Amino acid sequence: MTRAIALFVGLTLVGLFALLNWNTFVTPQPLSLGFTTVDAPLGLVMLAIVGFLSVLFIVWAMTMQAGALMESRRLAKELQSQRELADKAEASRFTELRNFLTAELQTVAVSQDQTRALLVSRLDRAQESARAAQEETANTLSAYIGELEDRLERAQVVPAQYERTDTLARR
Template sequence: MKVRTLLLVLFILFIAGFVALNFEQILQPTALNFGFTEVLAPMGLVLLGMLALVLVVFLAALVYYQTMHLVEMRRVTREVNEQRQLADKAEASRFTELRHYLEGELQAAATRERTLSEQLHQKLEQVQVALTQAVEQTGNGLAAAVGELEDRLERQFPPQGGDRL
């Protein structure tokens, strides 16, 4: 129990005890002046009635303000939930846009990779053809040089008999 509630309960018990101890004096009739008339009534009972009336008015005001507070809290909670839903939708939309952007970039990268791969294969084929031609030319050049050397050797040293290398 909160300290404030405990103090309120103790105060109410104190007043109830005071009324119980002095109940005979509270019920003694007294001449009461209401401004326009005079009445013979118990002064203590009138004061207790006024205290009870003030307490009822106070409790009614408290209930009214608590109700208004709860209504306002529900309205604010509903607005917060709506804003949260809007934020979630916006975030989902951003994620969707990001996914589409990344998919497009990945497709573009794959296309560039295929293009570069094809160009690399073409260059490799060209290099292979050039290398094959260079090897053939080198082989032909060597064969011609070897043939020329053989001719010179045969001229300088003619073959004897039927020997041929």
């Protein structure tokens, strides 16, 4: 923007200078073109060259600006399409992650169920084993006590009031 203002101010000063010295600008002078000489107003020729170069520069600047705008729009569209592609890829990754986590959680749940079933069966076996050991111990203890009572009865160390109740049932 500042360049355009500087160019406008410069062209305005050249135009003002030409207007103030208009008589000198239009006075014909002999001009050498290299192979011939021509009588023409030097100021007008120089003013025409400056005007032509200014128009040429303005056209060039507008072309550059238009090209930059077109490139900017193209890049914006490409950026938008890349952003949409990235969003789709991100959504795809999230879907893939969700599916993976679901599968892993199902695997963990199955493993947990298997572990629970194994643990319950082991506990049942341990409980059954403990019950069998307890019954065996109780039977062994009863047998020892019974054997002791029999020995004591044979030795007649046990008074009659302490007789076994199961011996009464046998009689």
